[in-house]
Amino acid sequence: MTDTKYNAGARALHWLIALLIVVNIALGLLHDPLEEVVSLMPAHKAIGMSVLALSVVRLGWRMAWTAPAYPASMTALETRAAKLLHGVLYLFMIAMPLSGWIMSSAGKYPLSWFGLFDLPKLPVVKDSPIAGIAHEMHEVGGYLLIALVLGHVLAALRHHFVLKDGILRRML
Numbered sequence: 001m002t003d004t005k006y007n008a009g010a011r012a013l014h015w016l017i018a019l020l021i022v023v024n025i026a027l028g029l030l031h032d033p034l035e036e037v038v039s040l041m042p043a044h045k046a047i048g049m050s051v052l053a054l055s056v057v058r059l060g061w062r063m064a065w066t067a068p069a070y071p072a073s074m075t076a077l078e079t080r081a082a083k084l085l086h087g088v089l090y091l092f093m094i095a096m097p098l099s100g101w102i103m104s105s106a107g108k109y110p111l112s113w114f115g116l117f118d119l120p121k122l123p124v125v126k127d128s129p130i131a132g133i134a135h136e137m138h139e140v141g142g143y144l145l146i147a148l149v150l151g152h153v154l155a156a157l158r159h160h161f162v163l164k165d166g167i168l169r170r171m172l
């Protein structure tokens with residue numbers, strides 16, 4: 001059992017970013033089938049750029065404190081696997097919006113943040129290899145991220161319902 005919690009800032013950022021990412025995966029996947037009905041891309045881009053900004057803040061916040069220690073019941077392999085998966089999730093929280101930003105910078109549409117203001121575009125030329133690679137990364141990355149998040153949620157539920165070691169509670 002562990003009583004120590006992640007601090008309030010870390011918990012708030014975790015759940016806000018998690019919600020935005022889940023919504024954005026849904027918008028990304030629904031964009032194609034619903035294209036004739038509704039334009040989901042502007043919201044997808046604005047939410048994704050918000051995830052990028054919040055993730056940079058979150059990483060800075062994370063570096064400023066020490067995470068609560070794992071319970072002694074977890075083996076060295078389990079703690080290493082948890083840290084590795086969390087590191088990969090952080091990587092995707094940056095790489096997904098960044099690849100989207102690069103690919104969309106090569107497109108003709110402005111990058112509007114919910115119609116309030118335009119975000120800058122990166123200097124990427126249409127049909128350039130960089131835009132193509134970013135597009136591929138974004139598509140493949142989207143599916144990998146779904147698998148990673150599912151694994152993460154299953155691990156959290158295993159800790160809560162099977163191991164009953166308080167890991168989920170420290171993020172609530």
Ligand code: HEM
Nearest residue numbers: 021024025028029045048049051096097100101104139142
């Ligand atoms: C949390 C961040 C993001 C996530 C999780 C995410 C996820 C996804 C997913 C799952 C797809 C569908 C992939 C497919 O089936 O082809 C997609 C498509 C797309 N995303 Fe993102 N995205 C994010 C951020 C962004 C950002 C910041 C932009 C642009 C500024 C962007 C632009 C696009 C575009 C243009 C497509 C359509 C690509 C196509 O139809 O070929 N995304 N995204």
Ligand code: HEM
Nearest residue numbers: 017018021022062067082086089090149153156167168171
């Ligand atoms: C898109 C969705 C999500 C992302 C990107 C994400 C990402 C992360 C990351 C990066 C950490 C590491 C925190 C740190 O030590 O700095 C973390 C921790 C955690 N997450 Fe998530 N998360 C997501 C959704 C969820 C969901 C839905 C649950 C619950 C079912 C959950 C439960 C937890 C728990 C319990 C921890 C603490 C684990 C520990 O103490 O080692 N997460 N999450």
